[in-house]
Amino acid sequence: MKSSKYSSYNLKYLLFVLSTTISCGIIQPTLSPTKNNCINNPATQNDIEYALNYTGNTFTSKEWIKNSQVNNFRVSITWLDNSQGGLGYLEYLIYDCGYTQQQINGYSNEKNIKTIIFKDYQNVNIISTCSDLENIIILNEIIAESQGEKYLIRYWIKKESPTRMLTLLLAFPMNKSELLDNYSQLLFPIIPKCK
Secondary structure: OOOOOOOHHHHHHHHHHHHHHHHOOOOOOOOOOOOOOOOOOOOOHHHHHHHHHOOOOOOOOOOEEEEEEEEOOEEEEEEEEOOOOEEEEEEEEEOOOOOOHHHHHHHHOHHHHHHHHOOOOEEEEEEEEEEOOOOOEEEEEEEEEEOOEEEEEEEEEEEEEOOEEEEEEEEEEHHHHHHHHHHHHHHOOOOOOOO
8 A cells, every 4th residue: 555645644733723722712602691691502413414525525535544533512523544644624613602703804814814714724825705795604715734734724704594603624745735625615615716
């Protein structure tokens, strides 16, 4: 069996750093009552099933290794393709008390992307940011380095409902940009990349 350039260790490290910074990061749903005495509830079975089914058959080939986790207010799913160096990371966030545009902006502003989400990466560069016509989906395209490898990354933030938000990060090594384009088209045909 041929050894892959993209070692399992490198991808697992990339995933660990990414999931740790996102999960500990920007704007977390809270248990604290709001002015309306609203309290966030943990993810429901419907939330879990929605998140698990969101990508359909996109990552079902044997190359993709899937892992999922349910925490209080989020469902997270990771996919690793060690043979191609691919990484997918989805978070379905629960905001029973609603979320604000400021919270959405927190997921997509340059400072938070560079200092929180990708804080353990080197040479993080946001190459473009765009959104769909209804401003429901925001896409950040990023180049970053990890363990000496340059990655082209697409990071979507999607308003699913007034109480649910979805983020999906897809990363491939720079020399695999056509794979990134193909998977992006499958996942977000409305806005697979910024023009």
